[in-house]
Amino acid sequence: MVVLTKMSIEASAPRPPRIRRSPEAARENILAAAEAILVEQGPQALKLADVAKAAGVVHANVIHHFGSIAGVETALMERMIRQLAEKIIAGFDGEGATPGFGARALFDAFEAKGAARLAAWLELTGEGRRMTLVREVVDAVVQTRLAREVVADREAVVDVILLSIILAVGVGLFGPTLSDLLGRPPERARELALEMIQDRISDRV
Template identity: 60%
Template structure:
């Protein structure tokens, strides 16, 4: 054929678990960098450095790769959120900080948008258990009633998701420093906790 020896590269043979991990990691990189539309069979295989057929051998179909990735990322997110309830007794800045960190981890915005779009928002029920734990911790360790704790969590999640999804874009749009949207949101949260007087002012 050619003068250049193609130098037959030895195959890498992984355990099934390692192979799946390799594939999912590749898929996650693609999702974070380019969004779900980049999760084509050929793209994932290329990113993982293996043949298309190998991906199918371990997952059966590209859809199952996507499902598995979604579940993995949701599980990771839940784990990080759960870490919030480990921080301290008070629902103060430290906790909020950790929560916002959890939602700003690379790819969470993409994951959220992906979930929203795939209609698989039902998968959010995976979060239920975690949320209940956090609520329990809060009302255990503070003076808040469970209802108050629940509201605080909901407010935190809404804010953190909003910041995670649109914080960067908003800061840029308004010509503010990068973390400004986040700081603002955390200030809102702190103020919320600091002024329980008007607690039920909403409905």
């Protein structure tokens, strides 16, 4: 008579097949899981164990690809920046683009997906200066058709981008809350910030 214990049953149970991914796909899987946690719970919830569990991998896998949870945070911010840059650059090089397109795209990005909170979190934890990708993105935007046509001076373009990012992050973090506290509609902070950016662009046209 064979006695099946709980341990023997679990040992004999078929295990789910291991998913083999390329290094790029493995990184993307981990970052997608981290982004889901970021959106739902905020950057303070980005813990190594939770990211690994959400991605369906072991801790060592996350460490192998990113070194630490700080590496995940930085890579996640870079991923968001790249996605935003691709959208802005495509829009600026397309027909019918307007000067305010890039600013609106920035505000959309920082008001959604927890990007503003992650940017602030990286700065507060001393990781902000690791975001060297921002310079590459700015250089790419400066070279777009719209940027060259609307504001020929490179330094003026960079100033507009700097102003846009600072205002977009601020609105993403505090806009609706402060608007409500001051008796304004939740979108009022965004409207005022976009007006300020548009005025800056108009002065340079």
